[in-house]
Amino acid sequence: MMGVINLVFNAILNGTPLMFGTMGESLTEKSGNLNLGVEGMMYMGGAFGLAGAFYYEKLTGGGSGILAVLIAIACSFLAGAIGALIYSFITITLRANQNVTGLALAIFGTGIGQFVGEYMRNVEGGYVAVSNELKNFFQASPFPRFLQDIPVVGKLIFGHNVFVYLGVILAVLMAFYINRTRYGLNLRATGESPATADAAGINVIKYKYLATVIGGGISAIGGMVYIMTIAGCVWNHEGLSGEGWLAVALVIFCLWRPLNTIWGSALFGALIIMYLRVHLPIPSEIYKILPYVVTVAVLVFTSLRKKKENQPPESLGLSYFREDR
Amino acid sequence: MHNQRAPLFHLAKRTSLSPARAWTIRLASFVVAILIGGLIFLLLGDDPVSAYGAIITGSLGKKVAIRQTVKIAVPLLGTALAIAPCFKMRFWNIGAEGQITAGAIGATFFALNYYDKLPSPVLLIVMGLAGAVCGAFWAFIPAFFKARWGTNETLFTLMMNYIVIGLVKWLQGGPWEGKPGSQIIPNFASSAVLPKVFGIHCGWIIVLILTIFIYVYMRYSKHGYEIAVVGESENTARYAGMSVARITIRTMLLSGAISGLVGYMVASGANMTLYYSVADGVGFTAITVAWLAQLNPFAMIAISFLLAILDKGASTLQTVMNVPASISDIITGIFLFCMLASEFFINYRLVFRHDSGKEAVSE
Numbered sequence: 027m028m029g030v031i032n033l034v035f036n037a038i039l040n041g042t043p044l045m046f047g048t049m050g051e052s053l054t055e056k057s058g059n060l061n062l063g064v065e066g067m068m069y070m071g072g073a074f075g076l077a078g079a080f081y082y083e084k085l086t087g088g089g090s091g092i093l094a095v096l097i098a099i100a101c102s103f104l105a106g107a108i109g110a111l112i113y114s115f116i117t118i119t120l121r122a123n124q125n126v127t128g129l130a131l132a133i134f135g136t137g138i139g140q141f142v143g144e145y146m147r148n149v150e151g152g153y154v155a156v157s158n159e160l161k162n163f164f165q166a167s168p169f170p171r172f173l174q175d176i177p178v179v180g181k182l183i184f185g186h187n188v189f190v191y192l193g194v195i196l197a198v199l200m201a202f203y204i205n206r207t208r209y210g211l212n213l214r215a216t217g218e219s220p221a222t223a224d225a226a227g228i229n230v231i232k233y234k235y236l237a238t239v240i241g242g243g244i245s246a247i248g249g250m251v252y253i254m255t256i257a258g259c260v261w262n263h264e265g266l267s268g269e270g271w272l273a274v275a276l277v278i279f280c281l282w283r284p285l286n287t288i289w290g291s292a293l294f295g296a297l298i299i300m301y302l303r304v305h306l307p308i309p310s311e312i313y314k315i316l317p318y319v320v321t322v323a324v325l326v327f328t329s330l331r332k333k334k335e336n337q338p339p340e341s342l343g344l345s346y347f348r349e350d351r
Numbered sequence: 352m353h354n355q356r357a358p359l360f361h362l363a364k365r366t367s368l369s370p371a372r373a374w375t376i377r378l379a380s381f382v383v384a385i386l387i388g389g390l391i392f393l394l395l396g397d398d399p400v401s402a403y404g405a406i407i408t409g410s411l412g413k414k415v416a417i418r419q420t421v422k423i424a425v426p427l428l429g430t431a432l433a434i435a436p437c438f439k440m441r442f443w444n445i446g447a448e449g450q451i452t453a454g455a456i457g458a459t460f461f462a463l464n465y466y467d468k469l470p471s472p473v474l475l476i477v478m479g480l481a482g483a484v485c486g487a488f489w490a491f492i493p494a495f496f497k498a499r500w501g502t503n504e505t506l507f508t509l510m511m512n513y514i515v516i517g518l519v520k521w522l523q524g525g526p527w528e529g530k531p532g533s534q535i536i537p538n539f540a541s542s543a544v545l546p547k548v549f550g551i552h553c554g555w556i557i558v559l560i561l562t563i564f565i566y567v568y569m570r571y572s573k574h575g576y577e578i579a580v581v582g583e584s585e586n587t588a589r590y591a592g593m594s595v596a597r598i599t600i601r602t603m604l605l606s607g608a609i610s611g612l613v614g615y616m617v618a619s620g621a622n623m624t625l626y627y628s629v630a631d632g633v634g635f636t637a638i639t640v641a642w643l644a645q646l647n648p649f650a651m652i653a654i655s656f657l658l659a660i661l662d663k664g665a666s667t668l669q670t671v672m673n674v675p676a677s678i679s680d681i682i683t684g685i686f687l688f689c690m691l692a693s694e695f696f697i698n699y700r701l702v703f704r705h706d707s708g709k710e711a712v713s714e
Contacts, residue, residue, distance in 0.1 A: 060505065062445070116688060120695035125443050125505060126642040127691055129635045134684020140677035148673070271513060278506055309525055315517030318510045325510070329502040338503055343443070349362055 033296065033303045035181060038190055041295025043068070043252035045193045047273030048280060048287045049200060050106070050245030055282060056204060057237035058217035058341040061113055062128030064245050065270025066135020067106040071246025072253040072266050073142035075102035076154065079164075079254065080146070083156050091163030094156070095188065098164070098250055106246020107239045109135050114238045118231060121345045132270070136263075139249070143261035156259045164188075164254040189251045193288075196244070200284040213237055217339035220346035230346060245273065272298075275321040281328070281336050360703045373697045380693030384686045391681065397672055409667020410660040416667075418550050422621055424659035425551075426451070426613045429558045430637035431644065431651045432565045433609035436602045438638075439569065439646055441582045444603065446493060446508025447610045448634025449515040450486040452627075454611025455618040456519060457485030459536065459625040462543035462618075463527060471542035478543065479615050486611015487604045489515060494603035498596035512634065519627040527625070538624050545620035552620025561609060566648040578602055610634070636683070643690045658683055 047068055054061045061067075078101030079094045113131045116122045146154045156164075167174055168191070169184040176184070204210040215223040216233045224230045249266060257265050276294055280286035297317045301310035328336045389399035410420045430447045437444040458478040465474055493511060496502035522528075522536065529537035545552040569575040577598050581588045585595050613633075618625050636658060644650035665679030 062509075112688060116691050120692050121699075122691040122694055123642060125445060126639055127688075129445070129638055130684055130687035130691060133632075133636065133639075133680050133687065137677045137680025137682075137684055141675050141681055144675035144677060148675070268513070271509065274506070275510055275513075309521050311517055311521035311524060314520070315514045318513045318517070322507060322510045322514070325507055326496055326500070326502055329496065329500045338506075342503075343505060349364065 029303065031178065031181060033300070034292070035185065036299050036303070037296035038186060038292050039295065040256060040298050041291035041293070042187070042190050042193055042255065043248040043269055044273050044276055044294050045197070045287050045291035046189075046248030046251055047245045047270060048276040048291060049193070049197060049284055050241040050243065050248070051273055051277045052241070052280065052282050052284055052287065053200065053244065054110070054238045054241035055277060055339055055342055056213055056217045057234045058220060058339050058344065058346070059114070059117065059234055059238045060124050060128065060343040061110065061131070061238060061242065062125060062274065063109060063113055063131025063135055063242075064273050065267075066132040066139070067109045067242050067246045068249030068252070068270045068273070069136045069139025069263070069266060070105040070109050070249065071102035072249035073139040073261065074105035075099070075247070075250025076253050076259065076261060077101065077142060077146060079156050079160065079259070080154055083160055088157075088159075091160055094160050095163050098254060099247055102246045102250035103243035106249075107243035109246070110239045110242020113242070114235050117345055118234050118238075121347060124343050124345060136267075139266075140263050143263060147261065154261060161259050164259065187255050189255065197284045197288050204284065214339070217341060220341055224346075224348060234346070245270070248273065272317060275318060278338075279321050279324050282338065360701045362699045363702050365698060365700055368697055376693050376697050377690065380689040381686070384689035387685050387689070388682045391678075395674065397674065402668060402672060402674070405668050405671045406661065406664025409671070410663040414550070416663065420656070420659045420663045421551050421555055423662050424655045425554045425558050426617050426621075426633045427637050427640055427655035427658060428651055429554070429561060429613040429616065430610055430633055431640040431655060432558070432561050432648060433606045433613065434638055434641045435565060435646045435648065435651070436569060436575075436578055437606045438641060439582050440578045440599065440602055442494075442497070442599060442603065443505040444490070444508050444606055445505055445635070445638060446490065446511045447606075447637055448630045448632070449508070449512035450489045450607045450610035451614035451617070451630040451634055452512070452515045452519055453489035453607075454482035454486035454614030455625050455629045456515070456522070456614075457481035457611065458615035458618050459527070462539045463536070466540035466543045474542055475545065475619070478619060479612060482611040482615030483608040484611070486609070486614060487607040490603040490607025490610070491600065494600045498599045516627050516630075519625065519629070523626060536625050539619060543619060544623050545616065552616065554616035554620045557612070557616065562648045562652060569646070569648075574601070639687050643687070657686075661686070
């Protein structure tokens, strides 16, 4: 029993960075933009989020933990949003190929993230880490002790770090926005058929820009969450590598729906760590490719079924040229 | 008076632009990228001129350095050549990373098991063939699903990368592991290593031959023509009686085979062993190389060489000026962004309000 609870708990812990990465990319793809730079944006978010928390603590000599969390979120969001803004400008305004621009952003962003991470380490004398008190605000549960001590469900419901709850709230809000509001409808229309949306008077350019930039920011928060929770508040580029691509995979697995990312990310988190916890006669490296195999299966399956509501946004990956008719 | 209500400017597609002017614009974007990169060095408190100087001398200053730069450029060019036909067909194959790795697995299988059973030249040829076949097989899977059921190829090929990379990690720690516990596949026997020509493994000759082959294939062959038609319009291709499915699969087989060959060259020529990061991002960078070269094989030589210079030069920069080597990724990214942006000014022009009357006459 304890084993199962621990597995689920750790699955959620390891899935949370993916949850943010995936939600951001889902929002982006809903507007018809396939931004393959998630890996880069998550790197940027991780490095700048850590930098924000670290320098805040250094300057104030302690400071408020809640403020540090907010600063880390803001820094990572901004870093990712700037990356996505470059992507948006080149693909939407300058109409370059989305795949190529996204890959360029992946290269650029991993470079920036790694550079900032290494540079901080050089400047600060070999080691960048925040104090244990501050770490607690990032890693411990925001709920009081007695709630967490409820047997069985206490840890599973109240025991997670603050980002898990923020992620769930964001997923619910995003699902409401996309499926239940006029703006969400406009956004989906933009992603499905920009020419139609344009003819209906929707400002396609604005929707594409906003969705991509905000989506990039949300994805980048995922990188920060990885560094501040799983990596223990130190720069760890090896651990972060691959998270962004996994997020791209998870978007497909969740069929572009924010609510699915809540359980989808936990499932992927479980697949990432399962080899440590569940011993089957399969080598651990084969375990680790399961998320990708599962994604391929979902991709193939949805294209076979041809169910309308499970398809990628119709114009995904295509630039929209109003003058091209 | 109605001009008052017209927007300040609008975009018009250029009907044609002389290649010379197009390349002038590209050159200008290159200069802009260098300036932005220089700005970054200034921000870091380094002298941009000496930083760029260090990059140039580090990559081209000595014979050894030039050899290493070429060694970096070879897989980039080879993979860009592999990607070109797919992109011409508007089949977004971003799985070259995996196809390279699959090819390296195929080649390594023969290197490890037949190094003492076959004479070296035969072994090397068998390894190359195995690499091509494995790469082609890895490309065939997404191509088949795309052709048959329209499965999104961008996402499919992307996932295939990580599956095969995971397989290599397993091989490294499992069946092909050298010393138990080392997680390393033993080095190839000398009979399975590509011979050197002018101090660089002979992969560079193979890649140059491939450059000419792809140029001829895309421009003068029936296959190349079919690829171009499918890329322009699948409906046109169907109407002309071409089988889009067959062309898709055939082109991906070719692309995967070339990527697989690159994997063979990297494993046998450069690394002399197989490890999971054998492709090391080349599959992704090569996509930008191919695209920036306008899918022109000869332009790819220049661009892959440029990126190789940045890559090699940045590692020198790290030792000389204590700048983290990841600066090369940043500068590469800036170059790619600038060159991608420049295509806009080649394909479109801004028409301002006041001269719209004249434009109507001249067009």
